[in-house]
Amino acid sequence: MDAGQTYDVVVLGAGSTGENVADVVVRGGLTAVLVEAELVGGECSYWACMPSKALLRGSEAIAAARAVDGAAQAVTGAQDVAATLARRDAFTHDWDDSSQARWVRGAGIDLVRGTGRLVGERRVVVTDGEGRTTRLTARHAVAVCTGSEAAVPPIEGLADVDPWTPREATSAKAAPGRLLVVGGGYVGCEMATAWQALGAEVTLLHRGERLLEDMEPEAGDAVAAALRERGVDVRLDTDVTTARRDGTEAVLGTGDGEVRGDEVLVAVGRRARTGDIGIDSAGLTPGEYLDVDDSLQVRGLPWLYGVGDVNGRRQLTHMGKYQARQAGAAIVARVRGEQVSLADWSPFVATADRGATPSVVFTDPQVASVGLTRAQARQSGVAHRVVEYPLGSVAGAALYADGYTGTAVALVDPDREVLIGVTFVGPAVADLLHAATIAVVGEVPIARLWHAVPAYPTTSEIWLRLLETWRG
Numbered sequence: 001m002d003a004g005q006t007y008d009v010v011v012l013g014a015g016s017t018g019e020n021v022a023d024v025v026v027r028g029g030l031t032a033v034l035v036e037a038e039l040v041g042g043e044c045s046y047w048a049c050m051p052s053k054a055l056l057r058g059s060e061a062i063a064a065a066r067a068v069d070g071a072a073q074a075v076t077g078a079q080d081v082a083a084t085l086a087r088r089d090a091f092t093h094d095w096d097d098s099s100q101a102r103w104v105r106g107a108g109i110d111l112v113r114g115t116g117r118l119v120g121e122r123r124v125v126v127t128d129g130e131g132r133t134t135r136l137t138a139r140h141a142v143a144v145c146t147g148s149e150a151a152v153p154p155i156e157g158l159a160d161v162d163p164w165t166p167r168e169a170t171s172a173k174a175a176p177g178r179l180l181v182v183g184g185g186y187v188g189c190e191m192a193t194a195w196q197a198l199g200a201e202v203t204l205l206h207r208g209e210r211l212l213e214d215m216e217p218e219a220g221d222a223v224a225a226a227l228r229e230r231g232v233d234v235r236l237d238t239d240v241t242t243a244r245r246d247g248t249e250a251v252l253g254t255g256d257g258e259v260r261g262d263e264v265l266v267a268v269g270r271r272a273r274t275g276d277i278g279i280d281s282a283g284l285t286p287g288e289y290l291d292v293d294d295s296l297q298v299r300g301l302p303w304l305y306g307v308g309d310v311n312g313r314r315q316l317t318h319m320g321k322y323q324a325r326q327a328g329a330a331i332v333a334r335v336r337g338e339q340v341s342l343a344d345w346s347p348f349v350a351t352a353d354r355g356a357t358p359s360v361v362f363t364d365p366q367v368a369s370v371g372l373t374r375a376q377a378r379q380s381g382v383a384h385r386v387v388e389y390p391l392g393s394v395a396g397a398a399l400y401a402d403g404y405t406g407t408a409v410a411l412v413d414p415d416r417e418v419l420i421g422v423t424f425v426g427p428a429v430a431d432l433l434h435a436a437t438i439a440v441v442g443e444v445p446i447a448r449l450w451h452a453v454p455a456y457p458t459t460s461e462i463w464l465r466l467l468e469t470w471r472g
C-alpha cells in the first residue's frame with residue numbers, strides 16, 4: 001500500500017458522467033482524481049451510444065437516399081458491411097482510450113487506473129491489474145459515477161446460451177446469421193434495426209403488447225411496422241421462459257413454442273453498478289441504485305454524490321453529463337461555503353430529470369421525445385390537452401422524403417398554456433427535438449411561440465401546424 005494521496009474530490013468511474021464531474025470541479029478551482037477500472041470514456045464511447053449509432057447510420061443514409069426519386073436511382077449497390085464495421089471501429093478508436101486519457105490530463109485532472117472501492121468516509125482504495133493499491137482521500141467529496149450494467153432476466157438456462165449483452169451487440173466483428181433479441185426497448189429496437197440491415201435474420205421477442213412501451217403508442221407502432229417491413233420477425237406479447245444450446249444453435253422457449261438462432265441478445269434494461277464498490281462501508285446496500293437528492297448528493301451522506309446511470313434517475317449520456325454539471329457546481333459552491341439552493345431550476349439541481357428529459361431512439365423512423373407522454377400525464381394527474389399533426393403533411397418533410405410518414409404529438413397544459421411534452425416519430429426527427437426541449441424547459445407561452453417562425457420549407461413547420469391545431 002502506498003502512502004496515499006489527497007484530493008478535494010475523488011471521482012469513481014471515468015465514464016462520460018465522471019469525466020464531467022471532474023472537469024467542472026477542477027474549473028471551479030478544486031483538485032480532482034478520476035479512478036477508472038476499464039476504459040476512460042465508459043460505456044457511451046465504447047459499447048453504447050457511439051458504436052450503436054455508427055452501426056445504424058449507414059443504413060439510415062441509404063434509406064434517406066432511396067426515399068428521394070432521382071437520388072434513389074443512384075443507390076445501386078448494397079451496404080458495405082465491412083466498411084460499416086470499420087467506421088464503427090474508428091469511432092471507438094479500436095477500444096483504445098489514450099485520446100480520452102490525454103484529454104483528462106490536459107484538463108488538469110489526475111487519473112488512477114484500477115478498481116476503486118470505498119473503505120470509509122471520503123476514503124477510496126484502488127487496486128490495479130497487478131494487485132498494487134493506491135489510497136485516495138477526498139477532502140470534500142467522493143462522486144460515485146460507476147454507471148450501470150446489463151440486467152439479466154430470470155430465464156432458465158440463459159447462461160448456457162452465452163447471450164450477448166449490449167456490449168457484444170455493439171462491438172461484434174461480424175453480423176450473426178440469425179439473431180434473437182429479447183426485449184423491445186431502446187437497445188432491442190436499435191440493435192434489431194442495425195443488425196437486420198447488416199445482414200442478420202432478426203427475431204425480436206418482446207413481452208409487452210407494444211415496443212418502446214414507455215413512449216407514446218405511435219412510436220412503438222411505427223417502429224414495429226418498419227422493422228417488419230424490413231424483414232424483422234417482431235413477436236409481441238412473447239415471454240421467453242427457457243434457453244438452451246442445441247449444438248451451435250441457441251433455442252429460446254416461449255409460450256408459443258421454440259425459436260432458434262445463432263446468437264441471443266438480452267436487452268431488458270440495466271442494473272446499478274454498485275455491487276462491489278464498498279458502499280456498504282457507508283451503510284448503503286450493494287447492488288442498489290444510489291438514492292440522491294436533486295443536487296445528486298446521497299441522502300444522509302453529505303460527502304457522497306451519486307451521478308449518472310448509477311442513481312437510476314435517467315440513464316442517458318446527456319442527462320448524466322447534465323447531472324455532472326449540476327453536482328459539480330453544488331460541490332464547488334459547498335466547498336466555498338456558498339448557499340446551495342435546492343429549488344427547481346437552480347444552478348445546482350437536475351430538475352430536468354423530472355418532466356423535461358429529451359431522448360432519441362435512433363431507429364428508422366426515429367422517435368424523439370421530451371417531457372411527458374399522454375399516459376404519464378394521466379397517471380400523475382397532470383391536466384393536459386393533446387395536439388396531434390401528421391408530419392408528412394408539412395412541406396419540408398414531403399421534400400425530405402417521398403411518401404414521408406410521421407407523427408407529432410404535443411401535450412399542452414391548458415391552464416398555463418405551455419407545452420409539457422412533445423414526441424416526434426418519423427425519419428430524421430432527432431434534430432427537431434431541441435426546439436421542443438427549449439419550449440418545455442423554458443415554459444414558453446403558446447402566445448409567444450407564434451413569434452418563433454419556422455423557416456420555409458423545413459420540417460420545423462410542424463411547430464406552426466401544431467399551433468394552428470391547438471387554436472382550432
Ligand SMILES: Cc1cc2nc3c(=O)[nH]c(=O)nc-3n(C[C@H](O)[C@H](O)[C@H](O)COP(=O)(O)OP(=O)(O)OC[C@H]3O[C@@H](n4cnc5c(N)ncnc54)[C@H](O)[C@@H]3O)c2cc1C
Nearest residue numbers: 013015016017037042043048049116147308309315316317
Ligand atoms: C447499447 C446502448 C446504447 C446507448 N445509446 C445511447 C444514446 O444513443 N444516447 C444516450 O444518451 N444514451 C445512450 N445509452 C445510455 C448511455 O450509454 C449511459 O447513460 C451512459 O453511458 C452512462 O454514463 P455513466 O458515466 O453514468 O456510466 P458509464 O458509462 O457506465 O461509466 C462508468 C465508468 O465507471 C467505471 N467503473 C465502474 N466501477 C468502477 C470501480 N469500482 N472502479 C473504477 N471504475 C469503475 C466503468 O469502467 C465505467 O468506465 C446507451 C446505452 C446502451 C447500453
Ligand SMILES: NC(=O)c1ccc[n+]([C@@H]2O[C@H](COP(=O)([O-])OP(=O)(O)OC[C@H]3O[C@@H](n4cnc5c(N)ncnc54)[C@H](O)[C@@H]3O)[C@@H](O)[C@H]2O)c1
Nearest residue numbers: 153183184185186187188207267268269315316360361362
Ligand atoms: N438512443 C438512446 O438514447 C439509447 C439507446 C440505448 C439505450 N439507452 C438507455 O439504456 C437503457 C437500457 O436500454 P434497454 O433497451 O436495455 O432497456 P429499456 O428499459 O429501454 O427496455 C427494456 C425492455 O425489456 C423489457 N423487459 C424487462 N424485463 C424483462 C424480462 N425479464 N423479460 C423480457 N423482457 C423484459 C421491458 O419491458 C422493456 O421493454 C435505456 O432505458 C436508455 O436509458 C438509450
